[in-house]
Amino acid sequence: MKRYTYLIVGAGAAAASAASAIRKQDPQGSLLMLGAESDPPYQRPPLSKGLWLGKDKEEEITLKRPADWETLGVTLALGDPVINLDPERCVVGTKAGKTFFYEKLLLATGGQPRPLPTPPGLENRVFSLRSLADYRRLHTRATEGGTVLVIGGGFLGAELAVALSLQPGLAVHYCVSGKGPLAHVLPPPLMEQVSARYREAGVQLHVEHHFKDLRSESGQLISRFADGAEISCDWITYGIGMLSLTALAEAAGLVMAPGGVRVDDGMRSSDPRIWVSGDLATYPDPVWGTPLRLEHWDNAEATGRAAGSSMAGKEVHFQHQSMFYSDIYEFGFEAVGECRSDMDCYTDISPGGDKAVVYYLRDDQIHGILLWNVWDQVKTARSLIAQKAVVHLQELRGRIGDW
Ligand SMILES: Cc1cc2nc3c(=O)[nH]c(=O)nc-3n(C[C@H](O)[C@H](O)[C@H](O)COP(=O)(O)OP(=O)(O)OC[C@H]3O[C@@H](n4cnc5c(N)ncnc54)[C@H](O)[C@@H]3O)c2cc1C
Known part of the structure; x- marks a missing residue:
């Protein structure tokens, strides 16, 4: 059984970034990265955006070429998930039956799509999207045309509805459970702009549609919603949330947090030889100290x-105060902190309505800022949040937006 100084489980964004950081500090220690997917680490955001819109190509989204990983002294073992972790013996075991000793272990397994309840026999017409392999399947189906139903008002559903509406030969229904796409983040004026843009692109947008169940009738898929409405289509794709892959951490007895693994501000878990990062890690918010x-x-x-x-x-x-971003047609945004439309929101919108800055407040303090078609202001947004100043909504006008 081979022993590694550093063993990384997962081969996504967090894993790749950890491997590079290890090498900056320690050029010598042996380093193995074990990944469930067959593809070497790649950027996930283009799977729902750039690859569809012709802005990215598959070969351009890999994070490093295999030869560059080798040069960095990182051994990649792909296509074989880790299924066992024994923290007492410091050993992991893979599905193919390989076992490895570690001195220090990183869990960076991310998550998987929350599944849409699908009756047996219909699975090959219902598509989720997390991996490059998922993208390839979905893309092949999209090129065959027909009527597609996209389900989910979050980022993934919203981006998929955009991508599919721009493919030739597809009729797109888009169902969201809220009052519009991204309703959990966008205040009403921006959500309405976005809704209008989907309709302009020919998407049949159905709001406040809570998915109930699915059946097949005369070759068509029929989705039923809580209010009794039904939509008929040839195939479905959806984004209704993510489930973190916590099984290894739970089996190892690590202290957990809702949806993730509890770590300290150095990403170290309750086991001093195990670190956790990415979608899986719950760490102290750098500004507020609360679990994040x-x-x-x-x-x-x-x-x-x-x-x-x-x-x-x-x-x-x-x-680091992490930022996030998305693109919906020609609208683009970047955001920092907690951005939920059910918080106290102040929307500073430009006279033409094409740009906006949204401030999200709790107890009169700014917890989140969303920059709508406003660029190069993430640093300012971070610093406004970090000040923790008590502000009044009307004082926020013009703080970032210059119109
Ligand atoms: C389609 C899509 C679009 C997105 N767009 C955006 C965006 O525009 N902006 C944004 O900020 N974020 C976006 N995200 C979210 C972002 O990509 C994730 O937050 C990020 O990839 C998380 O990185 P991670 O390393 O924690 O997990 P992942 O990137 O999921 O990597 C985890 C890896 O671990 C592997 N793995 C899992 N279990 C095991 C195991 N037992 N053994 C070995 N390997 C295992 C997985 O197969 C995977 O390769 C998007 C996500 C998706 C799916």
């Missing part, structure tokens, strides 16, 4: 980097 778990690319890279540095012996106190 995020499902965003920047967070995965930053927490991966922190975990890698800490594993290689550097003292780390994670201070």
Whole structure:
């Protein structure tokens, strides 16, 4: 059984970033990265955006070429998930029956799509999207045309509805349970702009539609919603949330947090030889100190980097305020902190309505800022949140937006 100084379980954003950070501190220690997918680490955001819109190509989204991982001294073992973790013996075991000893272990397994309840026999017409392999399946189906139903008002559903509406030969129904797409984040004026844009693109947008069940009738898929409405289509794709892959951490007896694994500000778990990063890690919010778990690319890279540095012996106190972003047609936004439309919101919108800054407040303090078609202001947004100043809604006008 081979022994590694550093063993990384998972081969996504957090894992890749941790491996690079380890190498900055320790060029020598042996490093193995074990991944369930056959593809080497790649960027996930283009799977629902750039690859569909022709902005990215598959070969451009890999994080490093296999030869570059080798040069970095990272051994990649792909296509074989880890299924056992014995923290007493410091051993992991894979599905193919391989076992490895570790001195220091990183769990960076991310998550998997929350499944849409699907009757047996219909699975091959219902598509989720998490991996490059999922994207390839979905893309092949999309090129065959027909009527597709997209379910989910979050980022993934919203981006999929955009991507599919721009493919030739597809009729798109888009169902969301809220009052519009991204209703959990966007205040009404922005959500209405977005809703109008979907309709302009020919999407049949159905709001306040709570998915209930699915059946097949005369070759069509029939989705039924809580209010009794039904939509008929040829195939379905959906994004209704993510479930973190916590099984290894739970089996190892690590202290858990809702939806993730509890770590300190150096990404170290309750086992001093195990670190956790990315979508899986719940760490102290650098501004507020409360437990925080995020499902965003920047967070995965930053927490991966922190975990890698800490594993290689550097003292780390994670201070990064992660940002997230999305693109919906020609609207683009970047955001920092907690951005929920059910918080106290102030929307500073430009006279033409094309740009906006949304401030999200709790107890009169800014907890989140969303920059709508406003660029290069993430740093300012971070600093406004970090000040923790008590503000009044009307004082926020013009703080960032200059119109
Ligand atoms: C389609 C899509 C679009 C997105 N777009 C955006 C965006 O625009 N902006 C944004 O901020 N965020 C976006 N995200 C979220 C972002 O990609 C994730 O937050 C980020 O990838 C999380 O990184 P991670 O390393 O924690 O997990 P992942 O990237 O999921 O990587 C985890 C890896 O571990 C592997 N693994 C799991 N279990 C095991 C095991 N037992 N053994 C070995 N390997 C295992 C998985 O197969 C996977 O390869 C998007 C996500 C998706 C799916």
